[in-house]
Amino acid sequence: MATQTLTRLCPFCEACCGLIVEVDPANRQVMSIKGDKDNPLSQGFLCPKSQGLKLLDEDPDRLRKPLVRRGRDFIETDLDSALDEAASAIRAIREKHGNDALGLYIGNPVAHNLGLVIYGGIFALTLPSRNMGTAGSIDHIAKVVSSTELFGSEALIPVPDIDRTDFLLVIGANPMVSNGSLVTAPGWPRRLEALRRRGGKLVVIDPRRSETAEVADQHLAIRPGTDAILLLSIVHILFAEELVAIGALEDITDGVAELTSLAEPFSPEMVASRTGVEAQAIRQLARDFAKAKSAVAYGRIGTTAQKFGTLTSWLIDVVNILTGNLDRAGGAMFPLPVTPALIYNQTYADGTAPNNRWRSRVKGLPEVSGFTPVATLPDEILTPGDGQVRGMLTLCGNPVRSNPNSTRYAEALASLDFMASIDIYLNETTRFANVILPPSGHLEQVHYPPFSPPYMVRSYAKWDDAAFAEEAPGDGDILLQLNAKILGVDPVALEEQALQGMIAQSLAADSELASRITAAACFEAVAVHHGPARFIDLLIRSGPFGDRFGAKPDGLTLARLQGLPHGIDLGPMAPRLRDVLATPERRIRLVPTLMQRGLVELRDELKREDSPSALLLIGRRHLRSNNSWMHNVAALAKGPDRSFLEIHPDDARDRQIIDGATVRITSGKGEIHVTARITDAVKPGAVTLPHGHDHRDKGARMSVAARMPGANFNALTDENEWDSLSGIAVLNGISVEVVALRD
Ligand SMILES: Nc1nc2c(c(=O)[nH]1)N[C@H]1C(S)=C(S)[C@@H](COP(=O)(O)OP(=O)(O)OC[C@H]3O[C@@H](n4cnc5c(=O)[nH]c(N)nc54)[C@H](O)[C@@H]3O)O[C@H]1N2
Ligand SMILES: Nc1nc2c(c(=O)[nH]1)N[C@H]1C(S)=C(S)[C@@H](COP(=O)(O)OP(=O)(O)OC[C@H]3O[C@@H](n4cnc5c(=O)[nH]c(N)nc54)[C@H](O)[C@@H]3O)O[C@H]1N2
Ligand code: SF4
Numbered sequence: 089m090a091t092q093t094l095t096r097l098c099p100f101c102e103a104c105c106g107l108i109v110e111v112d113p114a115n116r117q118v119m120s121i122k123g124d125k126d127n128p129l130s131q132g133f134l135c136p137k138s139q140g141l142k143l144l145d146e147d148p149d150r151l152r153k154p155l156v157r158r159g160r161d162f163i164e165t166d167l168d169s170a171l172d173e174a175a176s177a178i179r180a181i182r183e184k185h186g187n188d189a190l191g192l193y194i195g196n197p198v199a200h201n202l203g204l205v206i207y208g209g210i211f212a213l214t215l216p217s218r219n220m221g222t223a224g225s226i227d228h229i230a231k232v233v234s235s236t237e238l239f240g241s242e243a244l245i246p247v248p249d250i251d252r253t254d255f256l257l258v259i260g261a262n263p264m265v266s267n268g269s270l271v272t273a274p275g276w277p278r279r280l281e282a283l284r285r286r287g288g289k290l291v292v293i294d295p296r297r298s299e300t301a302e303v304a305d306q307h308l309a310i311r312p313g314t315d316a317i318l319l320l321s322i323v324h325i326l327f328a329e330e331l332v333a334i335g336a337l338e339d340i341t342d343g344v345a346e347l348t349s350l351a352e353p354f355s356p357e358m359v360a361s362r363t364g365v366e367a368q369a370i371r372q373l374a375r376d377f378a379k380a381k382s383a384v385a386y387g388r389i390g391t392t393a394q395k396f397g398t399l400t401s402w403l404i405d406v407v408n409i410l411t412g413n414l415d416r417a418g419g420a421m422f423p424l425p426v427t428p429a430l431i432y433n434q435t436y437a438d439g440t441a442p443n444n445r446w447r448s449r450v451k452g453l454p455e456v457s458g459f460t461p462v463a464t465l466p467d468e469i470l471t472p473g474d475g476q477v478r479g480m481l482t483l484c485g486n487p488v489r490s491n492p493n494s495t496r497y498a499e500a501l502a503s504l505d506f507m508a509s510i511d512i513y514l515n516e517t518t519r520f521a522n523v524i525l526p527p528s529g530h531l532e533q534v535h536y537p538p539f540s541p542p543y544m545v546r547s548y549a550k551w552d553d554a555a556f557a558e559e560a561p562g563d564g565d566i567l568l569q570l571n572a573k574i575l576g577v578d579p580v581a582l583e584e585q586a587l588q589g590m591i592a593q594s595l596a597a598d599s600e601l602a603s604r605i606t607a608a609a610c611f612e613a614v615a616v617h618h619g620p621a622r623f624i625d626l627l628i629r630s631g632p633f634g635d636r637f638g639a640k641p642d643g644l645t646l647a648r649l650q651g652l653p654h655g656i657d658l659g660p661m662a663p664r665l666r667d668v669l670a671t672p673e674r675r676i677r678l679v680p681t682l683m684q685r686g687l688v689e690l691r692d693e694l695k696r697e698d699s700p701s702a703l704l705l706i707g708r709r710h711l712r713s714n715n716s717w718m719h720n721v722a723a724l725a726k727g728p729d730r731s732f733l734e735i736h737p738d739d740a741r742d743r744q745i746i747d748g749a750t751v752r753i754t755s756g757k758g759e760i761h762v763t764a765r766i767t768d769a770v771k772p773g774a775v776t777l778p779h780g781h782d783h784r785d786k787g788a789r790m791s792v793a794a795r796m797p798g799a800n801f802n803a804l805t806d807e808n809e810w811d812s813l814s815g816i817a818v819l820n821g822i823s824v825e826v827v828a829l830r831d
């Protein structure tokens with residue numbers, strides 16, 4: 089047995105950890121997966137999910153052959169027949185009912201799959217529909233909209249410089265478990281330890297004493313959904329105590345006076361009872377943050393997938409700006425990526441923001457970056473009329489677990505004329521498909537993280553060739569073939585046309601490059617590679633670290649990157665906002681018009697009273713889980729029930745709930761039964777539960793996951809609750825009643 093040792097970036101989350109993978113290529117076997125100590129970014133860190141690279145392949149339930157529906161059953165078939173069946177059904181729908189009748193659901197793992205990102209772009213361009221959406225709309229688009237309004241571009245999302253900051257304020261994120269999102273900094277435990285060792289401070293604002301709060305200097309337990317008013321109060325204090333010092337960006341920042349008066353009413357005393365955080369603690373936090381040598385506020389899903397997601401995302405950056413911490417070392421910075429953002433990368437054009445340009449047909453949710461919020465796709469499917477969705481394609485998505493009111497999502501999918509899925513499992517969602525197209529394993533595909541470069545705390549790149557010969561086409565290849573079949577064109581021609589389009593775009597935006605190289609020569613240069621690699625070569629070479637097609641002979645090319653087993657570290661973030669600011673007036677808009685609208689809604693919300701018996705349900709993540717999947721891998725799924733409700737002792741006592749009791753949780757949308765665990769880690773009035781559980785649906789084929797205890801969080805969430813500025817779904821701060829079940 090001849091084994092080989094190769095390096096790989098883990099494709100399972102945004103951390104992009106470097107792995108050492110020992111394989112036996114002849115037998116297509118993975119012997120071991122370890123952290124790569126020589127990877128400059130991750131330095132040996134890895135989490136248990138990394139083992140999925142081996143275990144997912146070995147899972148007998150993982151689909152290996154395409155499935156097509158025949159009555160109630162699926163039968164296996166060959167890829168060509170399955171693609172033909174899908175293509176002709178989709179073509180028929182588009183011809184009969186129009187472009188918008190085909191919906192596209194782009195799930196989270198797409199963000200980690202190069203082929204799907206590149207060919208997904210081609211699909212969206214050549215088969216346009218208003219009913220395309222991404223998991224971003226149940227995840228982070230509130231931040232996308234806030235960055236667009238502040239800085240003019242979706243691609244300008246500031247990243248916390250955690251390796252150099254003196255004060256890290258984490259709001260609604262739990263990177264000790266999630267490993268970070270919208271920031272690629274593998275190894276949070278080591279990095280947070282380093283922060284403390286250099287005398288820095290970590291403060292966490294979270295309704296739950298999370299694993300990150302456990303290692304923090306201070307934890308402020310906030311009432312769910314009230315971050316925006318807490319942040320407004322911090323802004324109030326910064327002005328009242330003359331702590332505002334914008335520094336280097338002052339001359340390009342508008343709206344300071346306006347902000348002063350907007351924040352005026354939000355004294356800490358005024359917001360204390362609503363947020364559940366004492367006035368003195370808010371005041372001290374504002375002072376500590378402002379006085380730290382460098383400081384950065386960072387927020388994630390607890391601040392985005394909530395009622396005031398855009399306002400909260402905006403205010404986080406406002407605090408960074410007012411304290412002089414935007415675009416400086418130790419603050420919130422804009423990474424210089426080796427390859428640019430490939431999704432959510434639009435900027436203001438002719439004075440118009442790349443969002444809100446149109447609204448969804450049925451409920452009027454705003455578009456962002458050309459995408460409709462996925463949570464409203466069931467409305468588009470179930471509501472008759474012009475533009476009704478009749479067919480769906482899902483890419484790595486499980487909306488029947490991940491989206492609000494998932495019960496209705498299932499009903500909607502069941503009512504479709506046709507559905508196809510590119511997925512590795514027959515699960516809660518794909519069971520509604522007519523055709524399921526499974527890709528080859530991860531190690532049979534090349535890997536380059538398409539989504540993460542703009543969020544890396546150091547400019548970094550690594551390319552992974554396939555470890556095993558391909559036994560079936562990869563995800564991207566399947567999508568390209570489907571795309572070509574729907575259009576009735578040759579896939580090679582379709583891809584080349586797209587590559588030529590990207591080259592033309594690059595040259596049009598880069599006069600220096602265009603003055604030296606023709607599109608044809610550029611094409612020839614990158615065409616030495618195959619498939620999506622050609623697109624990446626183009627982006628690397630024309631990018632800030634590239635060889636600029638000969639002008640910088642020492643610069644990076646894909647070929648050079650292929651020879652670097654641990655990738656290449658091209659240095660820390662450096663100030664750059666001045667050069668890339670993309671608002672029409674090339675200035676920072678401290679108070680964008682959109683936010684003023686949001687503030688009116690926020691003031692109305694302050695007047696609303698909750699039912700006295702209601703509790704506010706928020707999410708929780710588990711280290712060995714990945715949203716709604718990886719639950720069929722026994723080694724990751726084993727262990728005690730994780731799908732329990734965390735409830736504070738006071739709330740449990742009021743409801744006569746004892747530890748370990750089964751409780752019923754009800755919302756306006758549904759009910760579930762789970763075990764209650766009493767803990768003071770959660771704030772009174774709040775309860776926590778992980779999402780993505782319960783895999784017992786009839787027709788799914790996940791034998792391990794089906795035995796895993798758990799209930800579906802999103803049976804409770806409401807599809808009619810969204811952040812009006814971005815359309816992001818409200819997944820945190822759900823009003824629920826909890827009662828003990830007596831059987
Ligand atoms: N192990 C593991 N890692 C993952 C994932 C996974 O499922 N498992 N999923 C990946 C994905 S897709 C993403 S997007 C990231 C998410 O990355 P994170 O956002 O870091 O993930 P969470 O652990 O959900 O942390 C959100 C925190 O917000 C808190 N919270 C909830 N509501 C509020 C609120 O109203 N205000 C405040 N201040 N806090 C609130 C919760 O208590 C929780 O601690 O994680 C990624 N990494
Ligand atoms: N209540 C609540 N709901 C949430 C969240 C929350 O915090 N609370 N978090 C939200 C967030 S941040 C996200 S990102 C979404 C995620 O929601 P989705 O993107 O809808 O789905 P996932 O749960 O990530 O499931 C991924 C799907 O992709 C398939 N898959 C995995 N790997 C591959 C692959 O390599 N190729 C192919 N073809 N298929 C693959 C899996 O089988 C599964 O069907 O959930 C959201 N939903
Ligand atoms: S944190 Fe875990 S899942 Fe994420 S990239 Fe690293 S090893 Fe993979």
Ligand SMILES: [Mo]
Pocket residue numbers: 196227
């Ligand atoms: Mo996510």
